[in-house]
Amino acid sequence: MIRVLDILFALCGLxxxxxVLVVLTILGLFDTGSPFFRQTRVGRHQRPFTLLKFRTMRPDTASVATHLADASAVTPLGKFLRRSKLDELPQLWNVLLGDMSLVGPRPCLFNQTELIAARAAQGVFEARPGITGLAQVNGIDMSTPDLLAETDRKMLADLSTTTYFRYLFMTVLGKGSGDRIRKS
Known part of the structure; x- marks a missing residue:
């Protein structure tokens, strides 16, 4: 049932x-010259997939976990996109393709070995990664791998249609802060 909801909501969202996608793409062209950000992430069963987002940092920024990125790399438009969570909008395409779900553990990078090990131990990779979830609405980011993996496991164990909608509503209403960027 959740996959059906994912497809329905992703199609409607797109x-x-x-x-909005068109306007943000045009603004992104003026902001960085490259409005979309593509990055290989760890997906279901630890298979790689290409995550699509609106670019919020300069194109020459190192490919590291968000909590390790320098705040000075975030562009003016990027600050707005992150605060409003509109940078996530292109991920609806990932949801439609089946790489992601609307609700699930945030996909990590392959160089985040401590988080990958913690999630593997908790069985988190059995699920599709998601745009939002329990950790995101509670402000838990990838800087605390063990806590994040445990929170992801709890979310997946209790995931139902009701909790799916709860996490979506909490996200739309602004709960959670997303991944933190270190201050420069």
């Missing part, structure tokens, strides 16, 4: 959100 169709009805297309004017």
């Amino acid at each position: 169709i009805f959100g297309s004017p």
Whole structure:
């Protein structure tokens, strides 16, 4: 049932959100010259997939976990996109393709070996990664790998249609802060 909801909401989001996608793409061209950010992430069963987001940092920024990135790399448009969570909008395409779910553990980078090991030990990679979830609405980011993996496991163990909608509503209402960027 959750996969059906993912497809339905991703399609609706892409169709009805297309004017916003177009405007943000144009603004991104002026901001960085490259509005989309593509990065290989760890997916279900630890298989790689290409995550798509709106670019929020300069194109020459090192490919590291967000909590390790320098705050000075975030562009003016990027600050707005991160604060409003609109940088995540292109991930609806990842959801539609089946690489992600709307609700699930945030996908990590392959160089985040401590988090990968913690998640593997908790069985988290049996699920599709998601745009939001229990950790995100509670402000738990990838800087605390063991806590994040444990929180992801708890979320997946209790995931139902009801909790799926709860995490989506909490995210839309602004709960959680997303991954923190270190101060420069």
